[in-house]
Amino acid sequence: LKVPLLLKVPLLLKVLLMLCVLSPDGFKNYAASYCEFNSSEMKDIEYILSFYYNKDEYLRYSSSVGEFVGYTELGVKNAERLNRDTAQLAALRAQKERVCKNNIEKWDSGILAKKVPPSDVTLSSVTPPGGKHTHMLMCSVYGFYPKHISVKWLRDGKVTTSDVTSTEELADGDWYYQIHSHLEFTPSRSGEKVSCMVEHISLSEPVIRDWGNYLSVCLTCLSLWPVFLSFYLFYIFIFDRQYNICHHHKIEDIHIIHCPVLKQKHKTNTNKNKQTKKTTTCASH
Incomplete structure (x- = not known):
C-alpha cells in the first residue's frame, strides 16, 4: 500500500512534534570508535568502541581486553548480554586489523616516523x-x-x-x-x-x-665566608691606620714647606709692621 506524498509530510511532522514534546532535552545516547597506537605494529594498536549516555561512558569494548566492560549498572547488564554473542566479538576483534592497521599505514606513517629531539x-x-x-x-x-x-x-x-x-x-x-x-x-x-x-x-x-x-x-664559598670576612676586617683596619699616618705626614710637610717662606716674609716686613710677628706663625697655617 502506497501512501500519497501529501499524507506523508503531515504524518512526519506529527512524529517530530511528539518527539520534541515527549523526549527530555539534552540527554543523548551515542557510540564512538577509535584507534590508539604508538606504531604500525599490531601489538601497539588498540581498537576501542565506547558507548555514552549524556556524556558519561557506560560501556566499552577494547581489543586489548577482548570483550565488553560495563561501568554502570546498565552498562554491566549490556556487557553480559553482548559478551554471549561470540560472532559479534569475533567481528569486533577483526576491526583492529581491518580499520586500525590499514588506516595507520595509509594515513599516519609520516606521523609515526617523525622524531624531534628536545629543543x-x-x-x-x-x-x-x-x-x-x-x-x-x-x-x-x-x-x-x-x-x-x-x-x-x-x-x-x-x-x-x-x-x-x-x-x-x-x-x-x-x-x-x-x-x-x-x-x-x-x-x-x-x-x-x-x-x-x-x-x-x-x-x-x-x-x-x-x-x-x-x-x-657554592659550598666552597659558604665554607670560606669567615675567612673572607676576616680578610675584609683586616684590610679595613690597615687601610684606616695607613690613612691616618699619611694624613699626619702631609700636614707636617706643608708646615715644613711654608714656614720658611712665612719667616722670610716676616723678616722683610719687620721694619714696616712689627705687629706681624705676633700674628704670623707656623701653627696658623
Whole structure:
C-alpha cells in the first residue's frame, strides 16, 4: 500500500512534534570508535568502541581486553548480554586489523616516523618544599616528539631514584611535549656532581646536564665566608691606620714647606709692621 506524498509530510511532522514534546532535552545516547597506537605494529594498536549516555561512558569494548566492560549498572547488564554473542566479538576483534592497521599505514606513517629531539634541556636550583633535604634541583625538557622520554638523576655518575618526583609528559598543543623532574638531596661532600640524564628515541646519545661544578663552588664559598670576612676586617683596619699616618705626614710637610717662606716674609716686613710677628706663625697655617 502506497501512501500519497501529501499524507506523508503531515504524518512526519506529527512524529517530530511528539518527539520534541515527549523526549527530555539534552540527554543523548551515542557510540564512538577509535584507534590508539604508538606504531604500525599490531601489538601497539588498540581498537576501542565506547558507548555514552549524556556524556558519561557506560560501556566499552577494547581489543586489548577482548570483550565488553560495563561501568554502570546498565552498562554491566549490556556487557553480559553482548559478551554471549561470540560472532559479534569475533567481528569486533577483526576491526583492529581491518580499520586500525590499514588506516595507520595509509594515513599516519609520516606521523609515526617523525622524531624531534628536545629543543632545550635546563637544570636549575629551586626552593625545596621543606623537610629532610637542603637542596632541590629541577630538570626541564622541552619540545620533543614522540611522547615517551626517560629522565634520570645521577649522583657522581650513579643513577638515583630516591626523593625523585616527575610530571607526566605534558602536551604543548603543537605535537610537542615537555616534562619536569625534581630531585631533593643533601650534598654528601663539596665536590659531589649531580646530573640530569635525558634519553629519547630522537637522540643518538643521552643528553646530560651537570650541576656539580656550581654546587662545589657554592659550598666552597659558604665554607670560606669567615675567612673572607676576616680578610675584609683586616684590610679595613690597615687601610684606616695607613690613612691616618699619611694624613699626619702631609700636614707636617706643608708646615715644613711654608714656614720658611712665612719667616722670610716676616723678616722683610719687620721694619714696616712689627705687629706681624705676633700674628704670623707656623701653627696658623
